[in-house]
Amino acid sequence: MNILITGASRGIGAAIARRFATPGNVVAINYMKSEEAAEKVAAEVRAAGAEAIVVGGDVRNEDDLKKLAAVFPAGVDVLVHNAAIGVLKPWDKIRTGQWDLTLESSLRPFWLLTRLCTLNAGANVIGLSSMGSRQYVPGYAAMGVAKAGIEALTRQLAVELAPRARVNTVCGGLVRTDALNYFTDGPQMIAFAEKHTPMGGIASPDDIAAIVHLLCDPRARWITGQVIVADGGLSLL
Numbered sequence: 601m602n603i604l605i606t607g608a609s610r611g612i613g614a615a616i617a618r619r620f621a622t623p624g625n626v627v628a629i630n631y632m633k634s635e636e637a638a639e640k641v642a643a644e645v646r647a648a649g650a651e652a653i654v655v656g657g658d659v660r661n662e663d664d665l666k667k668l669a670a671v672f673p674a675g676v677d678v679l680v681h682n683a684a685i686g687v688l689k690p691w692d693k694i695r696t697g698q699w700d701l702t703l704e705s706s707l708r709p710f711w712l713l714t715r716l717c718t719l720n721a722g723a724n725v726i727g728l729s730s731m732g733s734r735q736y737v738p739g740y741a742a743m744g745v746a747k748a749g750i751e752a753l754t755r756q757l758a759v760e761l762a763p764r765a766r767v768n769t770v771c772g773g774l775v776r777t778d779a780l781n782y783f784t785d786g787p788q789m790i791a792f793a794e795k796h797t798p799m800g801g802i803a804s805p806d807d808i809a810a811i812v813h814l815l816c817d818p819r820a821r822w823i824t825g826q827v828i829v830a831d832g833g834l835s836l837l
Contacts (some may be wrong), residue, residue: 773831
């Protein structure tokens with residue numbers, strides 16, 4: 601399979617790349633800033649028996665998206681939209697440029713890169729969302745809107761791309777990544793989740809990667825247009 605993952609140099613994206621690192625697969629690892637980090641992930645992918653391609657590019661830039669889409673001229677089997685950059689501020693403190701940056705880094709590529717890629721028959725398109733798309737998180741106004749847009753677009757694309765491709769999104773709860781460092785109340789959020797999550801603790805990047813991989817299994821072929829909440833049951837309380 602040909603697998604293209606945006607924002608795959610660290611965190612959840614890197615975990616997804618490693619999850620698909622099996623013999624016969626070719627994994628394209630996109631990064632924006634750290635080629636060194638991307639090459640480290642690529643080395644792990646190759647060590648597991650898959651081929652790896654490292655591709656720099658800013659998903660906000662249409663020319664860079666075209667370059668990403670051209671990595672697999674024969675077609676993409678799995679397209680994972682993981683990259684995201686956003687502002688974490690109260691709604692009335694967000695500048696116009698920060699609002700636009702947030703939507704341009706996650707919501708727009710979900711639409712545009714999917715359109716630019718040649719999707720093979722049976723392909724899977726996977727988005728990454730978060731619980732801030734459906735409930736209040738301090739400072740998450742812009743990012744919450746972007747993630748909610750991904751969830752809405754998941755349903756639209758699932759119909760328009762059927763039956764050639766399936767489209768689903770994984771909506772994660774707290775995941776232990778560097779992104780938590782950008783929340784002013786991050787330690788309190790972690791403490792609350794560790795105490796109250798029915799399944800115990802918070803997710804690792806590999807927990808989310810495993811769900812992405814599961815959705816791409818041929819046995820899941822009847823699942824499309826769905827947003828899979830993966831938060832260990834915390835949102836049920």
